[in-house]
Amino acid sequence: MSASANSTTRAVVVDDSRFMRTLIRTLLEDADVEVIAEAGDGREAIDVVQEHDPDVVTMDIEMPEMNGLDAVEAIMDQCPTPILMLSAHAEEDADVTFEALDRGAVDFVTKPGGEVTSEMPRVKRELVEKIQSAAAVDLSATRGKSRPSPTSATSSSKSASATSTCSSSDTAAEQLPEEGSTLIIGASTGGPNVVERVLAALPKEAGLRVIVVQHMPKGFTKRFAARLDARCEYEVEEATDGDRIGPGQIRIAPGGSHLLVTSDRAGRLKLQLSDDDPLHGVKPAIDLTMSSAAEVVDAPLAGVILTGMGRDGVEGMSRISRAGGYTVAQDEETSAIFGMPKRAIEAGCVDTVAPDDCVTEEALRGLTT
Known part of the structure; x- marks a missing residue:
């Protein structure tokens, strides 16, 4: 199940540390998230989730009896529920966290490290935002539903009649963009695996310059x-x-910094990191990268907005469109959260709406026209 806009989000907290479970419960309940149950290891978590049918689960990674990775896989198999991983803020834990996303977790947030008290404002804000975002995830979109064809978008409606099909990459391969064409991709919740599929489908011979802004911690x-x-x-x-x-x-835009495109000379883009305040509550912000690219990129330019909650990327996509670039938004059926794409479509700045496995072809098509 998932929480509706008018109901309280119901969460299960899974962690082998009683202190951490109490801390997470307190932070969530202070933000009106109802913690309906707790579990101290992965095996217990499976039973608790089946019994209580929560909107979202917070899952620790390292636990006795059954670790978080195996628990994620079992829960997604037996009683699919949005799962938010709690990862230690350390590089060595990043690979394990990405494996959890591969197994079905929808997002992750970093645990407090060092002095817990000083990190509470950050931890509470990020945890509550990620909980609400995870609870809104459409799991059917992340579990391989059948894919519709891409459609053209208009400013007055979400989409018009289908204008092309996406059965293979042959069309894109037949006519490649000008070498040095630029592609800017923005994504948030549910994005890492989609970004991977989009990039894996890029033909090397297209010779694109690509920048990815994925909302992700430093x-x-x-x-x-x-x-x-x-x-x-x-x-x-x-x-x-x-x-x-x-x-x-x-x-890839680094977590904790905004990424700007400052020039396009001799076929190479120059990039600059900025430590300005978060925009839309995020850092890096898609809007800043896309907007800066729209101002300075001389070669053909395309912008892609993928799954995620909020409105980051709407202004950036608008800037790319106004600069004569081509814009693609992921469709509702394949978006874990149809927030950012929907708002971009409603703003009238999207040329094509496409399922995730057609995004690459549509971007290439746009760069050749």
Whole structure:
């Protein structure tokens, strides 16, 4: 089940530490999230979730009897429920966290580290936001439903009649974009696995320059980049200040910094990191990266907005559209959360609405027209 807009979110807290369970319960109940049950290990969590049918589960990773990874897999198999992983804020835990997403978890949040008291404002804000976001996830979209065809979008309605089909990548491969064309991708909750599929489908010979803004904490984006590098044909790295990106390269906006495109010279984009305040409550913000690219990119430009809650990316997609770029939004049926894509579509700045496995082809198609 999932919480409706007018009901209280019901959560189950799973952690082998009684202190951490109490802490999480307190933070959630202070924000009017009802903690209906707790569990001290993965095996107990399966029984508790089956009994109470919560809207969302917070899941620790390292636990006795059964760890969080195995518990996620069992819950998603037996009683599918949105699961938010609680990860230690350490690089060595990033790979395990991504494996949890592979097994069906919808998102993750970092636990407090070091001095717990000083981190409480951050932990409470992030935990509550992620809980609400996770509870809104459409699990059917993340578990391989049948995919519709992409459609053209209009400013007056979500979508019009189908204009193309996406049965293979042959069409995109027949006519490749100009080398050095630029693709900016923005995603939030439910995004990491979709981003991976989009990038894995990029033909190396297209020679795109790609920037990805995935809402993710500091310390995880470097491992995310390494993971993507191993799974696609392009060179993928976490962006650094002053970085220059050329054809066949992908840069991931680092968690905790905004990423700006400052120039497009000799076929290479120059990138700059910014420590400005969060925008829309997030850092990095999709809007800032897309907007900066729309101002300076000389080559063909496309923007893609994927699953996520909120409105980050709407202004950026609008800027790309106004600059003559092509824009693609993930469709409702395949979005874990149809928030950011829906708002971009409603703003009238989206050229095509496509299921996740058609996004790459539609972006390539747009870059060739």
